Structure formats: structure tokens, C-alpha cells
Amino acid sequence: xxxxxxxxxxxxxxxxxxxxxxxxxxxxxxxxxxxxxxxxxxxxxxxxxxxxxxxxxxxxxxxxxxxxxxxxxxxxxxxxxxxxxxxxxxxxxxxxxxxxxxxxxxxxxxxxxxxxxxxxxxxxxxxxxxxxxxxxxxxxxxxxxxxxxxxxxxxxxxxxxxxxxxxxxxxxxxxxxxxxxxxxxxxxxxxxxxxxxxxxxxxxxxxxxxxxxxxxxxxxxxxxxxxxxxxxxxxxxxxxxxxxxxxxxxxxxxxxxxxxxxxxxxxxxxxxxxxxxxxxxxxxxxxxxxxxxxxxxxxxxxxxxxxxxxxxxxxxxxxxxxxxxxxxxxxxxxxxxxxxxxxxxxxxxxxxxxxxxxxxxxxxxxxxxxxxxxxxxxxxxxxxxxxxxxxxxxxxxxxxxxxxxxxxxxxxxxxxxxxxxxxxxxxxxxxxxxxxxxxxxxxxxxxxxxxxxxxxxxxxxxxxxxxxxxxxxxxxxxxxxxxxxxxxxxxxxxxxxxxxxxxxxxxxxxxxxxxxxxxxxxxxxxxxxxxxxxxxxxxxxxxxxxxxxxxxxxxxxxxxxxxxxxxxxxxxxxxxxxxxxxxxxxxxxxxxxxxxxxxxxxxxxxxxxxx
Numbered sequence: 001x002x003x004x005x006x007x008x009x010x011x012x013x014x015x016x017x018x019x020x021x022x023x024x025x026x027x028x029x030x031x032x033x034x035x036x037x038x039x040x041x042x043x044x045x046x047x048x049x050x051x052x053x054x055x056x057x058x059x060x061x062x063x064x065x066x067x068x069x070x071x072x073x074x075x076x077x078x079x080x081x082x083x084x085x086x087x088x089x090x091x092x093x094x095x096x097x098x099x100x101x102x103x104x105x106x107x108x109x110x111x112x113x114x115x116x117x118x119x120x121x122x123x124x125x126x127x128x129x130x131x132x133x134x135x136x137x138x139x140x141x142x143x144x145x146x147x148x149x150x151x152x153x154x155x156x157x158x159x160x161x162x163x164x165x166x167x168x169x170x171x172x173x174x175x176x177x178x179x180x181x182x183x184x185x186x187x188x189x190x191x192x193x194x195x196x197x198x199x200x201x202x203x204x205x206x207x208x209x210x211x212x213x214x215x216x217x218x219x220x221x222x223x224x225x226x227x228x229x230x231x232x233x234x235x236x237x238x239x240x241x242x243x244x245x246x247x248x249x250x251x252x253x254x255x256x257x258x259x260x261x262x263x264x265x266x267x268x269x270x271x272x273x274x275x276x277x278x279x280x281x282x283x284x285x286x287x288x289x290x291x292x293x294x295x296x297x298x299x300x301x302x303x304x305x306x307x308x309x310x311x312x313x314x315x316x317x318x319x320x321x322x323x324x325x326x327x328x329x330x331x332x333x334x335x336x337x338x339x340x341x342x343x344x345x346x347x348x349x350x351x352x353x354x355x356x357x358x359x360x361x362x363x364x365x366x367x368x369x370x371x372x373x374x375x376x377x378x379x380x381x382x383x384x385x386x387x388x389x390x391x392x393x394x395x396x397x398x399x400x401x402x403x404x405x406x407x408x409x410x411x412x413x414x415x416x417x418x419x420x421x422x423x424x425x426x427x428x429x430x431x432x433x434x435x436x437x438x439x440x441x442x443x444x445x446x447x448x449x450x451x452x453x454x455x456x457x458x459x460x461x462x463x464x465x466x467x468x469x470x471x472x473x474x475x476x477x478x479x480x481x482x483x484x485x486x487x488x489x490x491x492x493x494x495x496x497x498x499x500x501x502x503x504x505x506x507x508x509x510x511x512x513x514x515x516x517x518x519x520x521x522x523x524x525x526x527x528x529x530x531x532x533x534x535x536x537x538x539x540x541x542x543x544x545x546x547x548x549x550x551x552x553x554x555x556x557x558x559x560x561x562x563x564x565x566x567x568x569x570x571x572x573x574x575x576x577x578x579x580x581x582x583x584x585x586x587x588x589x590x591x592x593x594x595x596x597x598x599x600x601x602x603x604x605x606x607x608x609x610x611x
Contacts, residue, residue, distance in 0.1 A: 023101065024153050031124040033342035036201035037212050039125055041297075041343065042117035043082045043184055044213060044226070050086020050182060051224050058223035059085035060176050062242065063209045065196050065232050066185045068172045078196035078232060081174065081185045088136035088180035091165030094143045098132060099156050099164070117343060118184075123147070123154055126195065128187040133168060138179050140168040146187075196232055204282040206231050210243050214284045215303075217247035218296045218326070243283070248298065251284045252324060258369045264327070264361050266354075272324045273369055287488065288321045290314070292346050292353055293328040299339065299346050300353065308491045310355070315363035316370060317503055318377035318478075321488045323370060327358050363502070380484050390546045391474055394553070401557040473504060475552050477545050481510040496579040497548050501570075506548050506578075508541070514582055515544055518589070522596060529600050539595045543588045551581040 020026050044061065051059035066081040089097065101119060122130055129146035143165045144157040156164040174183050188195040202208035209228040220226055226246075231239040252259070256272035263269075270293065280286040290310040291301035302310045311320040329348065331337045336349035346353050480487035492498055492509040499506050509515075519533070519540045526532040555572035558564050564572075571577060582588075597603075 020101070024147075027101065027120055027154055028124050030120040030341065033340075033344065034121045035342070035344050036199060038343060039118065039122035039186075040209060040212050041216050042121045046118055046184075047082055047084035047086060047182070048221060048224055050084050050088070052221060053087040054085070054180070056223065057221070059181075060225045060227065061085075062176065063213075063226075063228040064174075064242070065229060066183070067174065069185070078194045079185050079187060080195040081183050083174050083177060083181065083183040085176055085178065085181040088182055089132075089134045089141070090136050090139070091141035091143070091163075091167065093136075094132055094134060094141060095156060095164050098143060098145055119145075120342075122184075122186065125189075126186045127189050128191065128193070129157065131185040131187065132182065133172065133174070133185070134182040135170075135173060135177055135180050140170060140173065142166050142168050196229075206239075207243065207283060210245055210283050213245045214247055214251065215301060216298055217245075218293055218298055219247045219249045220245075220296075247296075248284060251279065255279055255286075256324075260367055260369070262362060262365060262367055264358055266332070267327050267329045267358060269358065269362055270326045270328065271367060271370065273373055274322045274324065288316070288319075288323045290325045290327075293326040294337070294339070294346055298326065299344075304490045308488070310359075312500055313355070313359040313502075315359070315366050315374075315502075317374060317500060317505060317507075318480075318486060319370075319373040320491075322373060322377075325362070327353075327355075329353065377486055378478065380486060387474070387477070387545075389542065390549060393546065394474070394550070401553050474549055475499065475504045475506045477506045477508055477549065479508045479510040479541060483511070487511070492575065495575040496544075496582045498575050499552050499573040499578065501573070506545075506552060508545060508548060510541070512579075512582075514579075514585070515540060518544075518585065518592065522592060525603060526596065526600055532600055535599055536596060539592055539599065543591050543595070544582050547582050547588065548578055551578060 040063075044063075047061040051057065051061065062083045064081055064083060066079040069079050098119075123145060124147075127147035129144050132143045132145070134141055144159075145154070146157050147154050148157075158164055159166045177183065186195045187193070198205035198208035202212065204211045207228070207230040210230060213226065213228065225244065227242040227244050230241055230243050233240075252272045255275055255278040257275050259270070259272040261268055261270050274288070278286055285301070285303050287303070287307070288311055289301060289303040289307040291298040293299075301307075308320050311323055311325065314325055316323045316325075329337050329346065332348070334349070337346065339346055348354070478486075480492070482489055487507075487509065492507065492512075494512070495509060496512050496514065497506050497508045519537050522536045522540065523533050526536060552573050555569055558572065559566075559569045
């Protein structure tokens with residue numbers, strides 16, 4: 001007997017069409033790939049397309065709370081709603097388009113509407129339901145998309161009339177809808193949840209939707225006005241308002257002093273230099289940052305500390321808090337540039353964006369205004385006059401930075417075995433043969449090294465004349481501080497230093513408490529000496545600077561020895577590693593004491609003079 005619950009499969013021509021057996025699993029699995037606030041973008045994008053479908057393509061989108069529910073239910077029951085004056089949908093249209101995972105009333109394409117974003121991003125975040133109220137041709141309809149608490153399945157809730165959609169009156173029509181438009185209300189995961197409250201991942205809780213949308217969109221289509229409610233909890237407060245959301249382009253025009261476009265391979269880089277005073281009300285990302293620009297949307301935006309790292313990769317070593325760079329990739333002939341399903345990143349022929357290539361190209365062709373900004377900020381950064389002294393001291397131990405690594409040379413004095421430096425296993429012993437089972441032979445290497453790479457057995461071997469590798473350049477050290485503007489508060493916060501390998505530069509955090517505590521300690525000791533603090537600060541920085549330089553030189557030397565991968569070497573000069581390098585202070589304290597004795601007089605001299 002046929003199971004009545006099973007629908008007959010759809011047959012297209014000679015093909016039995018594939019279908020999804022477990023829609024709930026698929027929906028929630030796709031939702032895991034979405035960014036936490038992605039549902040805001042998806043519902044906004046649906047509203048934009050609805051407005052653009054109206055003759056003239058003009059209309060309004062509002063992010064607000066559902067006033068009907070607020071007035072009819074307890075006053076703490078704010079429910080988030082997005083309302084548009086778009087073309088609207090009939091009841092049957094909503095049943096067709098909303099209740100199918102990849103379905104849309106607008107044209108679908110791999111570069112445009114996927115027809116699934118709002119469902120996978122919003123439905124799992126609001127299992128109690130998404131209520132759609134829509135008016136088309138003056139007639140209102142509603143549906144309720146939820147996760148059935150009994151079956152656990154996502155779908156449309158049946159109404160008392162037996163249908164999955166319901167006709168509604170204009171009594172619950174929200175502003176600004178007139179003859180057509182749609183409102184989507186998020187009920188949350190339970191009846192009492194206040195969905196207007198900012199999620200933990202949101203920034204600026206009182207205006208979190210404004211902040212998200214401005215950071216997501218470069219600009220909105222002409223004729224489409226977007227607004228978002230702020231400070232909704234105080235209805236009579238003047239701060240409770242609908243703020244217009246414009247995207248980053250408008251903000252950058254008003255808050256930048258210079259801007260330009262740099263042509264890159266398969267892309268263009270749009271850049272801005274921010275004014276000294278900008279609108280930092282929290283509605284927009286107000287400091288330096290980077291992003292990819294595609295179809296007027298911003299992807300892969302890096303702000304804060306990740307933004308500093310990305311900007312420094314672009315070559316903006318100093319003044320990074322004043323520079324914004326958006327890279328707009330060029331669509332290739334095959335149409336390979338597109339967003340991933342979750343709209344969290346861009347892909348080129350299925351591969352991540354080539355940020356490293358763009359950064360290198362931008363560094364090599366740095367716009368003059370940004371170069372001048374870097375030079376100006378670098379000139380203001382603290383720099384001790386001790387580099388020469390440190391270099392002279394390190395000359396005495398320069399041989400310790402050579403780890404007996406050799407490179408091939410036809411006239412070399414040494415003979416080395418042509419082998420993989422990173423092969424692992426046991427090293428060849430002096431006098432050992434190259435074959436046989438005797439001590440030191442190849443059979444004595446154990447199971448390490450090549451055990452995981454059988455193909456390395458086919459590498460050629462032999463002996464090659466070689467010469468010793470020498471020559472390391474001391475990194476330049478720049479002391480950065482919040483006080484002089486050469487460091488932002490979120491960069492190197494409670495870290496000692498950062499090494500920039502591309503420019504061979506160490507940025508030392510002058511505000512790091514290990515450095516300031518040491519300075520304060522000796523200022524107390526020399527409190528009797530007028531104007532001693534600048535001298536003490538200089539000496540303290542000199543010795544900590546040498547410690548940082550030595551740590552980086554040692555890592556660079558290991559890098560050339562061949563037994564460390566690039567990733568492992570980078571860990572040796574990471575912010576955490578350089579912080580660890582300056583934590584031992586006994587010997588530095590002794591050196592500081594001796595240096596200050598020569599400059600300010602020893603403390604024993606003071607005791608003798610006061611005896």
C-alpha cells in the first residue's frame with residue numbers, strides 16, 4: 001500500500017528530479033555558515049528588490065518595532081520588524097515563495113538573488129516565527145513561518161480557516177505602507193523575547209541596526225530610502241527616532257580629506273584619508289579599515305586589530321587609523337566572481353579573494369597622499385637615539401646569530417649532503433656511510449621525517465660545495481603611543497611590540513606597562529634629580545629595544561637555518577612572543593642601573609653626599 005505522506009517525485013523529461021529529504025537539517029546547516037547579523041542584510045535586500053519592482057523604483061524601508069503587537073501585548077514585548085513599500089505579495093504568492101528554500105518572486109542568479117538568504121539566516125534565529133504581512137493591489141494577507149514545536153519541522157503554520165495564509169484588514173497595516181508593501185516581524189525563539197534588543201555580536205546596542213547596515217552597504221539604490229529605529233525603549237524621548245541609513249560612501253565623502261582610485265590587476269582599490277575629526281557617533285565604522293566592494297555591498301570588512309593588520313599589509317604602517325581601503329574585484333569573462341551562499345565572503349572561481357596579491361601591488365604603487373601621511377605620522381613616533389649603540393653591542397655577538405647553515409657554491413670550502421633540511425628523523429653522523437645497515441646509515445634515520453612522504457625517497461642525493469650564509473639587517477624600531485597618535489587604543493593593547501617583516505620594522509608599544517613600570521621605578525629612585533624622567537625613559541627604552549631587536553634577529557637567523565617553516569617562524573615574532581621576550585627584567589634592570597649611574601650619578605653617590 002502506498003504511503004499517503006509520500007508525494008510522487010517530479011519527473012522532468014527523462015530525469016527523476018532530486019529533492020531534499022530533510023529540509024530542517026539542510027536549513028539549520030546552511031544557517032551555521034551565516035554571520036550572526038546576516039539576517040538584517042537578507043531581509044533588507046528582499047525589501048530593496050520589492051521596492052525596485054514598483055514603477056519608478058522609489059520607496060521606503062524601515063527597521064522598526066511592531067507597534068500593533070506592542071500596543072496589544074505587554075509593553076516589554078518589543079518585536080523587530082522590517083517594513084517596505086514595495087510591490088507586495090498575495091497570500092498564494094507568499095505560500096509559494098516563502099515556503100520553498102530556494103524560491104523567489106524575483107529573478108534568481110548566481111550573481112544576484114539566491115532566493116534562500118532570508119530563510120536560512122532569519123528562520124533559525126526566530127523559531128517562534130516570522131510573520132509576513134503583505135498588501136498587494138490594496139488587499140492584505142499574512143503567513144506565519146515557524147519551526148513546529150511538535151515535529152521540529154520548518155514551514156508555514158496552519159490558520160484556523162484551514163489555509164496556510166490569511167486575509168487581513170488594514171487595521172494592522174503599519175506605516176509607511178499604503179496600497180502595497182510588506183512587513184516581516186521577528187517573534188524570536190519564545191513568546192516573551194524582545195527581538196529589538198541587540199544580539200551579543202552587535203555593536204552600539206541602541207543603534208545596532210543602523211551600525212550594521214552602514215557597515216554592510218556602500219550605497220543604496222537611488223530612490224530607495226532606508227531608515228532604522230534608535231533608542232526605541234523610551235517612546236517619549238527625543239533620542240527615540242528613525243535615522244536615515246546611507247551606507248559608507250556618503251560618510252566617507254563627508255569625513256575624508258583626500259581620496260582616490262588605484263588600478264590593480266583584476267581589481268581597483270578605492271582609498272580615503274580620514275579627517276582628524278570625524279563623525280564617530282557609532283553609526284559607521286569611524287576608523288581605518290578594509291573591505292571588498294561588490295554590487296554596492298561591503299564584504300570581508302576588517303576593523304579594529306584585524307583591520308590594522310590588513311592595512312599594514314597594504315603598506316600603511318603608520319597612520320592606519322586614518323586610511324580606508326575598499327578593493328572592488330573585476331568580474332572575469334566566465335562570471336566567476338560571486339558571493340558564497342551565506343554572503344559572508346566573495347569568491348573568484350570558487351577561490352578566496354587574492355588579498356596578498358592586492359596588498360603587494362598596493363604597496364608597490366602607494367598613492368602619494370598616503371605615503372605623505374605615513375611619513376608624517378612616523379616622524380612623530382618616538383624613536384630613541386640608541387640604535388647605533390645597540391648595533392655596536394650586537395656586533396660583539398653577531399656570530400651567535402649564525403646557525404651553521406650553508407648554501408651551495410661552486411668554490412665553497414665545506415661539503416654538505418644534498419638533503420631536505422626539514423626532513424626530520426635522525427641527523428647523519430660524522431663519518432657515517434651513505435648506504436648499508438651500519439651505524440649512521442640511511443636505515444638509522446628511524447620513522448621520523450620522510451615516513452609521511454614516500455615520494456621524497458626519489459629525491460636526488462649527493463654532495464655539493466657550499467659557503468656559509470651571513471648578513472642580517474637590524475630591524476628599525478619605532479616607539480608608538482596613544483599619546484602622540486601613532487597608536488590606536490585597540491592596536492597592541494597590553495602587548496609589547498609588533499614586527500612587520502615586509503618593512504623589517506618593530507613597532508614598540510611605549511604604553512606597555514612593563515616599560516612604563518620600569519621607567520616609574522627608576523624615576524622614584526632618582527626623584528632627587530631634576531628633569532631625570534626623560535633620561536630614564538630613554539635608557540629604559542634603549543635596553544628593552546635591544547631585547548626586541550635580539551629576539552627578531554634570532555628568529556630571522558633560525559629562518560635561514562632551514563629547520564623552521566614560515567608559519568613557525570612567524571610565531572617567534574608574534575605580538576605574544578615579543579611580549580614574552582621583554583618579561584625577564586633582572587638583567588635589563590641591572591643594565592639600566594649601570595647606565596643611569598653614568599648619566600645621573602649612582603645612588604651610592606647620593607647616599608655618600610647625604611651622609
